[in-house]
Amino acid sequence: MLREVYRIEKTGSIDNLHRKTEPLRPPEGDEVTIEVKAIGLNFADVFSIYGLYSATPKGSFIPGLEFAGKIVKIGEKVKDFEVGDSVFGVTRFGAYTTHLNISEKTVFALPKSWSMQDGAAFSVQALTAYYALVPLGQVKEGDHVLIHSAAGGVGIMAGHIAKKKKAITIGLVGDSVKFPILKEVGYDYFLIRSSQFKQEMQKILSGHPLKIVLECLGGRYFQDSYDLLAPMGRLVTYGSANFTPSHSYRNWLSIAYSYLTRPKIDPLSMISDNKSVMGFNLIWLWNEIDELRKHFSDLMMLSLPKQTIGHEFTFDSIHDALRTFQSGQTIGKIVINVP
Secondary structure, X not given: OEEEEEEEOOOOEHHHEEEEXXXXXXXXXXXXXXXXXXXXXXXXXXXXXXXXXXXXXXXXXXXXXXXXXXXXXXXXXXXXXXXXXXXXXXXXXXXXXXXXXXXXXXXXXXXXXXXXXXXXXXXXXXXXXXXXXXXXXXXXXXXXXXXXXXXXHHHHXXXXXXXXXXXXXXXXXXXXXXXXXXXXXXXXXXXXXXXOHHHHHHHHHOOOOEEEEEEOOOOHHHHHHHHHOXXXXXXXXXXXXXXXXXXOEOOHHHHHXXXXXXXXXXXXXXXXXXXXXXXXXXXHHHHOHHHHHHHHHHHHOOOOOOOOEEEEEEXXXXXXXXXXXXXXXXXXXXXXXXX
């Protein structure tokens, strides 16, 4: 079988992402071959293309972590799926393609009420939000929770999950034009990133303890959010959007400045303040399949709404999609439709 892929031979620029035709071997063992119908974009895609992601494969690779599609072939040991089944799932890179082989353990049956786009938009960001809030954050009823980039894909799913747990949600965004989506999600409070952030947060909290922060920006808002945490509070960081390249090439000077000015927390002050900082990289779950499936099962039990899809692009315009993602002006998920 021949397939179309977008492959990176050398990291450093979106312009190095080239479309190619290449053969795909038949599925082996517990693998299924999926005809991809939709692809979800994530920050990890951009960072891996620029070579700024620690998990980036060495040498040539195909970016992309999540997809939805139809099974067109199955391996001899496949038990849970048949040819023709609609599925969605996750992969440790390799999703920027028309067809892929993957273990049946990392794909899931597409809910009947979901489109392919819904499936491609869900897994990575919903799992990120769930893992940050539940296993790590231990969110519970009545907790005040601050969620950075609340109108992004993770922020929207985190808002839904926190409300399912009956927490009080505070959404932080870069522009008031994103307030309507926060209201739709059900955020209790929302505010804009500004020099008055700490003062506005103190007004919102009105003396209540800030128990959890989901942080993905880095920089001053990391430090300010840590300062606002109550004793026994948890700051969970899962990204550093401040490092997102704003050009089509890798700007080492800008990266160095962001690195040198990154926030630093003294472990001794953490002890005396009785606060926690936890960081995680969701891609490690790809190496712990049973753990991944357990968390995914628990996540699906919450019966969350579908992810908000803010932008759709064609497979031909994947470079435009990535540049739109870089802009920081998006809402919800960016999805690539594969013909």
